Every structure is written in C-alpha cells, then in structure tokens.
Amino acid sequence: MILDNARELSDRFYNYLLKCRSRGVEFNRLLMLAASDVDSVCAVKILLHLFHCDHIQYSLTVCSRFQDCVDAVAAAGDSVRTILMINCGAAESVVERLNVSDKVRIYILDSRMPVHLRNLYSAKQVCVLRKFSQEDIQQIPRWEEVFREEEQEENENGAPDGEGGKETDDNDDVMSQSSQNFRGDAGRARARKRREKERELREWNSKRIAVEEGYYKNVYYQDSSAVRMFELAHLVSKDDQELFFWAVIGLCEMFMQRKIGSTEFVEKSVALQGHVIRLTHSIDLENQQNFRITYGQDLALRFYRQWSIFESLNNTPYTVAIFRAWENKGHAKLHEFLADMGLALAQCKQTYSAMDFNIRRDMMEWFQAQAPEWNVPDLISGGSFLATYGFNQKFQINDMALGLFACLTVNSDKSSEDNFHDALDTLSKHEFDRLDRALQMGRDQLVVLRKIVQSAFEEKLFVGMTHYVQVCLDNISTAGTQFAGRPEVLIPLAHFLQETYVVMSRGQRVKKAPFVLVAQLQPPSTDGTGDFLHVVGLPGADNVAAGMKNFMGKAFRAAARQAKVELELDSFEECLVRIGKRSKTAFLDALIIALSAAPTEPQSNRH
Amino acid sequence: MFGQRAAELIRELERASDDALPPYKAESVRGICEEMQGIFEANCRDRVNLDADGIEQATAVKIQHAMHFRDTAMSRNKRCLIAYHYNRMERLRNLRWSLGGIIPTAIRQTLSEKETEWFSNYSKALTNYMMDVAELPDQDPADPQDPVVLDLTVHQRPPKEYFIDVKVLVDYGNYETQDGETIFLKKHMRLCMARTECEHLIRQGILQHVQ
Structure with missing residues (x-):
C-alpha cells in the first residue's frame, strides 16, 4: 500500500501510532x-522529536545491512506489532525476509527506488510512505502482470490434488464401468485444459520476468525521507526551525552525494522555500541569538566559509577537475583565475571570516563575472541553504550534510552504531560546537579524498576499458585510515574520481561510460585468505548529473553469477559490493562481458 | 524584662537552617511559663488591690495601666511559645515525609517527650491512611494477608517527563516491564521507556540517559 500524500501520512501512519498507544501493552512499542546514512539520521531526529511530544514509545536499532534488520526483528520476537524502516527495506520483500506474522504492520520510509512489488501491492500489512509521481506510477507494473489471482493459483495447486484423489477413487471403486468411461473423457478434457493452463502460465511467467527485470533494473533516489517526515511534522503542527534544519540537511545530503540531480534539488528547495519564509517570520527579530535559515545564491565551493577561498577552490571536486589543481600547471591556472578576478592572494589564503569585509561582500559578483569567461558556470549555485546560529559564522547546509556524512563514516574504534548516535547528538539543539566539529571533519575528509584522487592520477590508475572506466586502489588503507576507512566513503570517492576523469579526458564516450572503482580498505593480511575488495559501480557521468539511475548493482550480480563469485552487500547500496580478493580477476572479467552485453544501457536509461 | 526569653527562643529556632531541628529548650520553656505564672499572680494581686475601698483615682489608673502592660506581655509570651512549638511540629512532620517512620537517634535526642509522642501518633495515623487509600474495594478485610500500603511519601514531586530516552550500553536480552511488556535490549539500541522502569537499569549501568 502506498501512503502518497502528506494527509494520508498523518491519518494512516501517525494516527495509527497514536492509537497504538492506548491499545494495550503489546501494541505500544514501535x-x-x-539505515546509517545522513538522510536517515535526519529523519530519525525529526521522528524522535514527534515521538517525544506524543509519548510514543519506540526502540531504535541502527542497521548497516539488511541482515541486521532481520536479526533485530527476530530478537524482538512477538513483542513488536509495528515496524518502521527508515531508508532500508524498500528493495526487499519485507514480510518474507523479516519473517513476521500477519499481525505485524510494517511501514517503509525509503528514498530508494524501485520499491519491491510485494511491498507495493501488499493490502494492508506493508505501507510505503513516499511520494509517487505520475511517472513513477506508470513505471510500476500492473498487478496482473506480476501476480496471479488467488483462485488461479489454487487451481494450479488443486490440479495435482484432484488427480491424486481420482486415483484413490479408482482403486476403491470399480463398480461402475460407465462412470469410469465418463471419468476418462473428463480426465482427458481436464488434462488438455491443464496443459493449456500450464502453457499460459509459462508465457505469463516469462513475461513477468521481463517486466520485473525492467522494473528493478535501475536503482535511483527520490524524495528525502527527512523532508517527508518534516511534512508530516508540519501537518501535525509540530514543526519548527530546528526540524526544518534537519530536513534540509537530509535533502542537501542527497544532492551532495549525487543521489538526486541539480534540477530536482532546485525544484525541491523551491518547494521548501515557503517553509523558510513561514518559519523565519515567526522568529522574534529582536532576538538575534536565534537559529536562522536563509535560502539564496551562494558559491558552490565546499566549506569555504570555514576555510580559505584558495583551499576551498583547491579541494572542491568541481574546481579540482576543471583546473587540474594537483598539477603545477593547474595550480598556476588557479592563481591566474584568482588574479583575473582581482582577489589578492593574501586575502584568498586567509580564513574566510578574517577576509576584508568589502571583498566578502563583492566576491559573489566577481565570481559571477568571471565564471562564463573561465567556463565554470557551476561555481555559483542557483540556490543553497545557509544557516546561522546567533552571531556565529554562517555555514552552508550542504557542507553540514557532508560534515555529518564524515561523522557517520569516521573510522575510529567506535562502531557504526556509535557513529550514528554521535551524529544524532551532533544535531541536538544549541550545540554549535558539535556542528563546528562536524564541519571540521567534513573538511578533513574532503582533503583525504582529494589526496587519493591526486595519487590515482599521478600513478595513472585509470584504465579505460571498451565499455567502462576502471580504477583499482590498493593503497587506500594507508592513504587515509580515519576518513576513508569505511566502505560508504568509496561512493563519494568514486564520484570524485569519475568527475575528474570525465573532465580530463573530454570525450563524449567517456561521459557515457560507466565507472567502476575497486578498492581494498584493510591492509593486506599475510596469507591473503581473508582479504576483501570493495567494488563501487556508477553509471555514466551524464546519467549521474541528471539524477543517478544506477544499473551497476544489477550488472555486478550478473557478473557474479557468471563468474560464480560470492557477492556480499555491505550496505543498503546495491552499487557497493564486497568480493573476496582472490576472485577479483574472475569477477572483473565477467563484468566486462556483462557490460558489453548491454553497451547501450546507459543511454537508454536517460529520459 | 518581660518577653526577652521568649524572643530569644524564637530567634534561636529561626537561626537554625530551615529543616533542622535544634534541641528542645525545655529550660527556656519552663522559664517562660514561670514568668507568665508570675505575671498572672501579680495581676491577680493588683485586681484585689483595685477592688479595695478608698483607692485614689490616680492610683487606680496607674494600676490599670500596669495590669494592661503585664497582660500584653503574657499574651506575647504565649504567642511565642505556640509559634515555637508549632514550627517544631512542622519540621517534625517534614521529617516524617522525608525520612520515614523511624527518626535517627541524633534527631531523637533533640525532641521533647511530648514531641516524640506526637510523632509516633502522627506516624501511625499516616500509615493507617496510606493503607486505607491502597485498600481495594473487593479485597476481603477479614483476610489479613500482607497489607498493601500505598507509600505516599515516595514520588512527592511529579516527574518532569514520564518517558525518557535511553541508550543501551550492554547486550542484556529480554527485559520484562511491570506492565508485562517484553523489551529486547541490545547494545547500541535507543529506546523510549517509562522513567520508573529504567531508573534501576540506569543505576546498574545497563542503560544510559540521553538528553
């Protein structure tokens, strides 16, 4: 069942939770x-606020892969009647995989598409809390295409039983010859009918497989869960600035991690504009200590408000790619760009907050004037959210999203669950120090990623295959253990590598070619048996820019089937898999075959 | 001078901190009572003098003024004594609510005999009342099995929030709450639980309160 608009969300989802409170002990815990991603942290934060207001009891478990969900549900046993899955579970048939009884209700809040058909067509037990555009609805196969009517299935099952029954009948009752003749005729007719049915079923089945394949082919994202929950909070009149801040972080993270394209991001930001006005309006203007969010044009440089302009230009993936900032020539070009703009080097290398006020004020215009000349139109973002706490330095919420991502993926002695709770605490009210620390971490992570990209280019690790581009990083474990030690980081790293490579090689074909990153995260062990490689697959760069539709997960699975390699999903992302180090060659060979079988796929995925 | 000791008595009680019970000043109380007795007798004598025949008008007025003055002093003494005892009683009652039915010996020594008696009476009355409140209507009063007492002295202030957010620090397994709900506690989980349920789990270090 789909709970599509916000009103249904509040009526069928939130009111159900409220009702559960009074229905008895076994119902009252949710x-x-x-999942441990930024959007999910934000959505959880908003929900916790709502639950706190309404005294809804919950148990929250952080899951990094689907098996964790299965374990958590199994451990909770019969005591749970309502399950809410945040950014996980949409791709699985949850009722079967989680093995729950039919008394349990499952709500799925997931930004990932496609949703498993069994979840969509579940009558009441599974509810999918998300918006479906007209286009999405059209892509969903019709019910009769993928499911058979109950009675038909019963007939299928019933047929062998009937036959069995007839046989015993025959043995027992040999009295009436004529009736047996009659039965024989009927039997033949029935057999013919059955054969026909079987043929029909086979046809339907093959059609069904094709339809399902088409439906499940691309994994893409839509509609941040946090924003969805904010809409719910708005509807039940419990929204405020803080909740809005969290929702915007969720949305910005999807944009920064290339889960949604820039047009989609702008559309959604504009839709949130109304909330900005409404919520800022209510703030007492006298009290400047308050937390404020504004929306407007800004430089699309990462962390520049906490950094210096020069460092930011030197590390933002977009400018790194354009200027080739790691080369001497690129460095010179960067200086030239700044000189053209009239920015003194002393000023650019200064921390942003210490720069001349006049420069800070006029800088936007200078950048705007120079952008067309240097062909860097994306340096100025059409719209980005800015937040400020009292008299503190403003920061971009885009950066905050990256900072939170760094918090979640920092590889220390803490587990990923601890990271999740830390991230939840970071978002707590009036904790500017923690927000600052998160921004710092995001910056550090960006520097580490840039270093890895630089070394990949210097060592010429890019291999252009016929159908895709591949990078193998073996030394990642030594390059940045703290900030690039977890598999989730490989996805932004792959985006960074791809973007830079595409700009470098300037070919149309490269733009369309899928991108594969193979990386080893742990230092190699002595015997090499327990070594794993992580493989990330991205579709062509033009596809990524338009809002990623990733078919690589499917390609990986096909390749693994071909090469008989065991594939492990280490997260909820299909495009990030783990393989044994020994099967690397076999897997990559099979991947070449799998991708060459469908070379035009990236183009056909675009609309 | 009249009333000096009484004022001193009150001042002393005032000097002690709000809920402390300074030792009972039996000596002063007795002294004040004697003073009052003396005043009363002097007034009685003057009354007789006033009624005597042939008393001059000027003298009568003088005697009347003296009697009035003594009377005021006496009622002031009386008020002080009542205030002293009343305040001590209030403090004693607070002790019953905060410390329970048994007074620590250090405090017991500061009480007078009457106060000890009052305390035990009050304690008894309170216990009876608490048993009355807890008694269920369908309970058989003839069956004197383990009397149910609703302890009114605990949770005197309403909690700020009934449910609190907690984080689980260790793998604990199933935990059954008072209302029969089973909650599975696993490390790194975050829950919202009734405060009363998790107070002792927090004390044991199984849960941690999240602000």
Missing part, C-alpha cells in the same frame, strides 16, 4: 530500523 520498532524503528534505521
């Missing part, structure tokens, strides 16, 4: 399973 089990929340949350």
